[in-house]
Structure formats: C-alpha cells, structure tokens
Amino acid sequence: MSNGVSTSTDKIIVDRSRSHRNKAVSKAVRATRERLQSSAKGNQIFDRDMLAMHVNAVLQSASIMPLxxxxxxxxxxxxxxxTGLFAWALLMLSVHAINVLxxxxxxxxxITAIETRKWRNRLLAAQVLVGFGWALFSFQSCNTCAGDSYYFYKGAVLLFAISITAMSGFMLRLGVLFGFLPMIAALLATAILSRHVLDIGLTAICAVAVVFFHYIADRLYRxxxxxxxxxxxxxxxxxxLEVAKSMSDEARRRAEEANLAKSRFLASMSHELRTPLNAILGFSEVMNSEVLGPLANPTYREYAGDIHRSGQHLLNLINEILDLSRIEAGRYELSEEALSLLEIAEDCIGMVQLRARAKNITIREQFEQQLPQVWADEKALRQVLLNLLSNAVKFTPQGGEVTVKVGWTAGGGQYMAIKDNGPGIPEDEIPVVLSAFGQGSITIKSAEQGTGLGLPIVQAILAKHDGQFILRSKLxxxxxxxxxxxxxxxxxxVPAVADAPAVERRRRSFA
Known part of the structure; x- marks a missing residue:
C-alpha cells in the first residue's frame, strides 16, 4: 500500500513559479543583516543607544561617587x-554635580543622530574634568605620616576610583582612558621630580590599572x-515575519473568499442550467420515442437520440459540479442508515454490466460472505462504487477484466476494491487525477474524456464517512x-487482526 494516496490529509498545491513574491522580504532581511554586521566595523548606528545607556548609568549611580x-x-x-582635602572634596563634588546635571x-x-557626536564629546569632557580632580588628589602628600601608609592609602583610593569609573562608564567609549590621563600625567610628573621608588611604583600600578580597565571596558562595550x-x-x-504573515493571512483570506464565491457561483449556475436541461431531455426523449407520431426522416430520429445523450452527459456533469460545490461549501449532509456493501456492489455491477458486455469485459466478483451491515449513506456509497466501476470499464481495453472485491480490512473495517487491467496511471500523475478537474495523460488521449471530478468526489464522500480512499496504479x-x-x-x-499471518490471510488483495 506504499503507492497509495490517502485522503486523510488535505492536498496543498504549491506554485513554485511565484517565488518572486518573497524577494522584497528577502531583500529587506539581507539589508538588515549587512547593516548590522557592518556596525562592528565603524558604522555608528548604535552610538545614540549606547550614549543613552551611559546617561542612564550615570544617573542611576549618581550617589555612589559622592559617598x-x-x-x-x-x-x-x-x-x-x-584642610586641603576638604577643598579637594568640594571641588570633586562640584565636578560630579556638573557631570550628573x-x-x-x-x-x-x-538626541538626534547628528547631535550624538556633540553630546558624546561633552560627556567625555566631563570625564576629563573628573580626571583632573583625581590628578589633584594624586598630588596630596603627608609629611607627618609614619612609614608608607599614606602611599598605600593614595594608591588604594586611585585604584578604586579607576574601577568605579570603569564599571559605571564603560558605555562611553574611551571614557576611562580620557578620564584618567590627567591623573597618570600628574603621577608621572611627581615620579620624575621626586624619583622616589614609591612614586614610580604608584605611577606604574595606576598606569597598568588604567590600561587594564580600559581594555575591560572596551570589551564590555563591544x-x-x-x-x-x-x-x-x-x-x-x-x-x-509579521509583515509576511499578515500578507499570507490576507492572501489566504482572499483565496478562501474566492473559493467560496466560486462554489456559490457553480451551485447557482448549475441549478439554473438544470431547469432548461430537463426540458431538453424530456422533449428529446419524446421525439426519440416518437410518442406524438413517427418521424418521417430517420436522420431526425438520430439527431433526437444525439440530443438526448448529450443532454444526459451534460446533466451528469452538472450533478458532479453540484456535489463538489456542496462538499466544498460544507453543505453535503449524509443520510445515514444500516446497509450492506455486498448488496450495493451487486446492484452497481448490474448497472454497468451492459457497458461491460459491449466491450467484452468480464467483471469478476470476490466477496467475503456474511459481512455485517455498515452505518453509511447508501446514495453516497452507490455514487462511489458507480464512479469507480465506470472508470474501470471506461479504461479497460476490449476483452479485458475488472475485479470487484468486498471484504474485511485488517483493522476491523470493510472495504470495496475495483481492479482493472487497463493502461494504468503513471505514479507521478496520481496526485493530479485526485485533484479537482485533474486528468492524467492517458485520460487526455482517451476518446472517452471525463470531467475530472469523479475521484475527488469519491475521496470527499469517503472522508465524510471518516474513511479512506487509496489509488494504486502502475503504467x-x-x-x-x-x-x-x-x-x-x-x-x-470484530477485533483487529494483530498477527502477520492472519493479516496475510484476510488481506491477500492488498499484498
């Protein structure tokens, strides 16, 4: 059954030739990616955002530096x-207040994109002012302090100042480096003038700390x-994606509306056509039967027969369109009752027997006896079996054979199978013949071309019964x-068959 096509899933036909509709979306996405990838190489797209984040960080940490x-x-x-430290503290608090303001x-x-650079320079200048304040602190000395305790105090303060500034201002690129260059310059000048080993060591430690924290801040920035x-x-x-989804939803909504309008149009037109067609069929049958008197010209009698046959063909086509329209519109209702598949199969075989004999086709029956009744729509199942039998007789060559099977499935259900020895269908055309108005290459070349609605109606009726339709064919x-x-x-x-030998015995027809 691997070659079968099930109706349990909807058929989705994709038109691959319309891929150009997605080019606009793809182009926009590609442009976005290129823009974002180039931002790390000097493009200042996010400068305004980074500047805003630095401003927020300064405001949120405004109380840390005064403490x-x-x-x-x-x-x-x-x-x-x-008392010099009090003057320095007042100066630092003033500079910090300027920075916060x-x-x-x-x-x-x-801040617009044009003003971003100007505001960035202003904030960098404020950091430099803070750096001058720490440069003044680096000049502090203590002549009365014993040992090297004041150097330790001054070094610890400067290192803490560098780290606090780096953690709170890394969003402002080069802020750490520019802010503490005055301090490094002051320490370097002091070390050169005093040539004291502690001054030199403090300068080296602070310079290394500034470089290190600048590196860390730069990494955090990146x-x-x-x-x-x-x-x-x-x-x-x-x-x-939201735009593409909305476009897809709108297209699907329009397609559903168009499909519903098409179904309503077909149903309305079919009803309108049936009224005059019934009159044509009635009058042509009266003429062909010569109810009102004989036709003097035999050609007229032949024409009347042609009119009647053409009218019957057109009526069958209209009925199929109506059935398909009702199914698509969700108006196809089942009239369910208890019935026997064996009786339906026998009646339908009798209906097509005359056409089969005309082509010298043998119809063989393989029925499993004593099948219980099923709960289904009798008219719908007759339509299913007649469609399948008509197709089998139509495409079976002269002197061919059609086999009709009715029996149990392995899962405890019942099946009807019609097999012919006709030309077959290429496997790649099976989805085509199962679609509405679809016809295979064999059908197109055939002298008895149909409408292409029989099999879609069959699988729709079976889907209404929660059943399944399988079409297997090879050329x-x-x-x-x-x-x-x-x-x-x-x-x-009956319970489903579980063991493989029993499945093989009951379902030889699907082997």
Whole structure:
C-alpha cells in the first residue's frame, strides 16, 4: 500500500513559479543583516543607544561617587589632618554635580543622530574634568605620616576610583582612558621630580590599572554592542515575519473568499442550467420515442437520440459540479442508515454490466460472505462504487477484466476494491487525477474524456464517512481503487487482526 494516496490529509498545491513574491522580504532581511554586521566595523548606528545607556548609568549611580569622595576625605583627614582635602572634596563634588546635571539634561533631550557626536564629546569632557580632580588628589602628600601608609592609602583610593569609573562608564567609549590621563600625567610628573621608588611604583600600578580597565571596558562595550546588534536584528526579522504573515493571512483570506464565491457561483449556475436541461431531455426523449407520431426522416430520429445523450452527459456533469460545490461549501449532509456493501456492489455491477458486455469485459466478483451491515449513506456509497466501476470499464481495453472485491480490512473495517487491467496511471500523475478537474495523460488521449471530478468526489464522500480512499496504479499494469470504511462504521464489530499471518490471510488483495 506504499503507492497509495490517502485522503486523510488535505492536498496543498504549491506554485513554485511565484517565488518572486518573497524577494522584497528577502531583500529587506539581507539589508538588515549587512547593516548590522557592518556596525562592528565603524558604522555608528548604535552610538545614540549606547550614549543613552551611559546617561542612564550615570544617573542611576549618581550617589555612589559622592559617598566614595566623603569616605576618602574622612580617611584622609584621619591620616593627615589637612584642610586641603576638604577643598579637594568640594571641588570633586562640584565636578560630579556638573557631570550628573549634564547627563540629566541629555536624558531629557531627544538626541538626534547628528547631535550624538556633540553630546558624546561633552560627556567625555566631563570625564576629563573628573580626571583632573583625581590628578589633584594624586598630588596630596603627608609629611607627618609614619612609614608608607599614606602611599598605600593614595594608591588604594586611585585604584578604586579607576574601577568605579570603569564599571559605571564603560558605555562611553574611551571614557576611562580620557578620564584618567590627567591623573597618570600628574603621577608621572611627581615620579620624575621626586624619583622616589614609591612614586614610580604608584605611577606604574595606576598606569597598568588604567590600561587594564580600559581594555575591560572596551570589551564590555563591544559585547554590549554585539548584543544590541543581535537584538536589533531579531526585532527587524520579527517585524519582517509579521509583515509576511499578515500578507499570507490576507492572501489566504482572499483565496478562501474566492473559493467560496466560486462554489456559490457553480451551485447557482448549475441549478439554473438544470431547469432548461430537463426540458431538453424530456422533449428529446419524446421525439426519440416518437410518442406524438413517427418521424418521417430517420436522420431526425438520430439527431433526437444525439440530443438526448448529450443532454444526459451534460446533466451528469452538472450533478458532479453540484456535489463538489456542496462538499466544498460544507453543505453535503449524509443520510445515514444500516446497509450492506455486498448488496450495493451487486446492484452497481448490474448497472454497468451492459457497458461491460459491449466491450467484452468480464467483471469478476470476490466477496467475503456474511459481512455485517455498515452505518453509511447508501446514495453516497452507490455514487462511489458507480464512479469507480465506470472508470474501470471506461479504461479497460476490449476483452479485458475488472475485479470487484468486498471484504474485511485488517483493522476491523470493510472495504470495496475495483481492479482493472487497463493502461494504468503513471505514479507521478496520481496526485493530479485526485485533484479537482485533474486528468492524467492517458485520460487526455482517451476518446472517452471525463470531467475530472469523479475521484475527488469519491475521496470527499469517503472522508465524510471518516474513511479512506487509496489509488494504486502502475503504467501498463492496471489500476486498483480501494474505498475503506473504518471499524466504527461496522454495526457488528470484530477485533483487529494483530498477527502477520492472519493479516496475510484476510488481506491477500492488498499484498
């Protein structure tokens, strides 16, 4: 059964020739990726965002630096009772206040992309002012302090100042380096003038600390920039996907509306056509039967027969269109009752027997006896079997053979199978013949071309019964159509066959 095509899943036909509709979305996504990838190489796309994050960091940590300055001043006064530290503390608090006020002004202003560079330079200048304050602190000395305790105090304070500034201001690129260059210059000048080993050591330690924390701050800056790039890319991609989804939803809605309008149009037109067609069939049958008197010209009698046959063909076509329209519109209702598949199969074989004999086709029956009744729509199942039998007789050559099987499935359901030894269908054309108005190459070349609606109606009716339709065929080996009703439709259920030998015995026809 691997070659079968099930109706349990909907058929989705994809037009691969319309891929150009997605080019606009693909182009936008590609442009976004190129823009974001180039941002790490000097493109200043995220400068404004990084500047805003630095401003927020300054405002959030505004109280840390004053507390640190007060603590430094208190310890310094304890070690060296000098009023100079109070003046330095007042200066540092003033510079810090200027820095905070500048950040608050920047937060309240809508900074444009053009003004970003100007505000960045202002904030860097404020950091340099803070650096001058720490440079003044580096000049502090204590003549009354014993030993090297004041050097230790001054070095610890400067290292803490560098680390605090680096952690709170890494969003401002080069802020650490520019902010502490004045301090390094002051320490270097002191070391050159004094040539004291402690001054030289303190200068070296602070210089290394500035370089190290600048490196750490730069790495944090780049990492944050990368995260922002990924976030921006994700947001842009989500936006593009939302646009594509909305376009897809709109296209699907329009397609559903068009399909519903088509179904309504076909149903309405079919009803309108049936009224005059019934009159044509009635009058042509009266003429062909010569009810009102003989036709003097035999050609007229032949024409009347042609009119009647053509009208019957057109009526069958209209009925199929109506059935398909009702199914697509969800108006096809089942009139279910208890019935026997064996009786339906025998009646349908009798209906097509005359056409089969005209082509010298043998119809063989392979029925499993004493099958219980099923709960189904009798008219619908007759339509299924007549469609399959008509197709088998139509495509079976002169002197061929059609086999009709009715029996149990391995799962406890019942099936009807019609197999012929006609030309068959190429396996790649099976999905085509199962689609509405679809016809295979053999059908197109045939003298008896149909509408292409029979098999779609068959599988739709079986789907309404929760059943399954399987079409198996190979070129030049014939075709087998199998209609399966599930075990839930059988009124007298039997357990499903579990062991392989029993499956083989009961289902030889599917081997």
């Amino acid at each position: 640190f300055i007060v603590l430094v001043t208190a310890i310094g006064v304890y070690l060296n009772p000098d 500048l950040a608050r002004r920047a937060s309240r202003k809508e 990492s944050n920039l990368t995260l922002m790039s990924y976030q921006s890319e994700k947001d842009d991609l989500i936006a593009e 030049r080996e014939g075709t087998e159509a199998i209609a399966i009703l599930p075990a839930t439709r059988v009124l007298q259920s």
